[in-house]
Amino acid sequence: MNESTNQLLKPVTLKTNECGNLEIGGCDLAELVEKYGTPLYVIDEATLRNVCDDYKKAFSKYKNVNMMFASKSLCTMATSVILSQEGFGFDVVSAGEIYTVYKSGVDMKKVLFNGNNKSFDELSLALELGVGRISVDNFFELDLLNEIAKSHSKTVDILLRITPGIECHTHEYIQTGHLDSKFGFDLTQIDEAVELILNSYTNLKLHGLHAHIGSQIFETKVYHDEIEILVKEIARLDEKFGLKLDEINIGGGLGVKYTESDCPPSTFEIADVIVNSLTESIKKYGIEPPALFIEPGRSIISTCGVTLYTIGSSKQVPKGKKYVAVDGGMADNPRPSMYQAKYSAEIANCKKDESLQTVTIAGRFCESGDILIKDIELPNPQEGDILCVYNTGAYNYSMASNYNRVQKSQMVIVNNSKSDIIVNRETLDDLISHDVVPDRLK
Ligand SMILES: *Cc1c(COP(=O)(O)O)cnc(C)c1O
Secondary structure: OOOOHHHOOOOOOOEEOOOOOEEEOOEEHHHHHHHHOOOEEEEEHHHHHHHHHHHHHHOOOOOOEEEEEEHHHOOOHHHHHHHHHOOOEEEEOOHHHHHHHHHOOOOHHHEEEOOOOOOHHHHHHHHHOOOOEEEEOOHHHHHHHHHHHHHOOOOEEEEEEEEOOEEEOOOOEEEOOOOOOOOOEEHHHHHHHHHHHHHOOOOEEEEEEEOOOOOOEOOOHHHHHHHHHHHHHHHHHHHHHOOOOOEEEOOOOEOOOOOOOOOOOOHHHHHHHHHHHHHHHHHHHOOOOOEEEEOOOHHHHOOOEEEEEEEEEEEEOOOOOEEEEEOOOOOOOOHHHHHOOOOOEEEOOOOOOOOEEEEEEEOOOOOOOOEEEEEEEEEOOOOOOEEEEEOOOOOOHHHOOOHHHOOOOEEEEEEOOEEEEEEOOOOHHHHHOOOOOOHHHO
């Protein structure tokens, strides 16, 4: 089986150049730091295009496949433009994501709006900007959306988000009859929802079923089980209501390699399981082949991104750990402090002294839990060295905060020895730009 880009730890263009510095996309990382400062998110365009190619090749065996990039993993205008050029649609979860892809010139028909508590304003914006599909999550939303659609004199194209009763953990999964999840209709609630759509909610048109079973998935069998459940439901709804659903959206979730010990399956392997399972289930339950939608986020963008930090202070705890602090941390990458996510890193500048030390990389934020990497071996890390943390393209910038009133970091894209800013670093004035001091306090 071919290796795919999501199985790599580092961007495809990463190498050590003649100066002994790391480079990505032909750009020397030490030079990038000199030019833009740190912390700096760097996106490698070649890796991103490679990943998109992998996906397109891997799924070419099924004739009607639609790739929807899960924007919540990284939502910027420039990356939206690239993904749109590569033929991807977008899975969005907020007014902010809808607006970002809209302003990027994305074909809004290829946008699907998800979420368990979409607001009146968000649903209205989705209708106004012509979002192609809304995945309705619950009974409250069916009612709300139908009212909004009526007031716009529109028929809205929807999917039903269902909870197929499969829960994934990274290396194992459990299957339960009724999964306790905040997302989607339970399998036992589908009929009631369909009856409402067919009989009462005349401004809603149901096209298919949608599920998403988890994230950072290494197990291929869960997709097989998920597809079987979705196809079986489609066949059952046809039999019971004469309803012809021709779209099946299986969500995202394919894993990536954060550390050497992670071995995610390749995109090709996952695609084979998905396409074979779908073909098998179509035969078994006797339905017309539906259009298949997949929504990868992490496995598209994670490997494309690295974060560069400058090392500052160090602290040797007597008889304990050595802490090496960087100029970022939980505000630009909340994943380690939020769920003990692991990362790999290297020093990006040439090191004369290569004696390895085991150190813990501490962030600069005022929380003891702000630790980026525990116990990593690095060649004599010193003040002024540049630390390059791999696999930070997904769920880093998109989860970033202004904790400690620190400005959000800049993001650049590199390709063919050129670097371009795609997100500007926030300024101090940006930070206070939304503050208001009432007159009576002055
Ligand atoms: C988060 C999410 C995705 C993307 O998940 P990844 O693990 O980043 O691939 C896709 N679909 C839905 C509905 C999601 O909530």
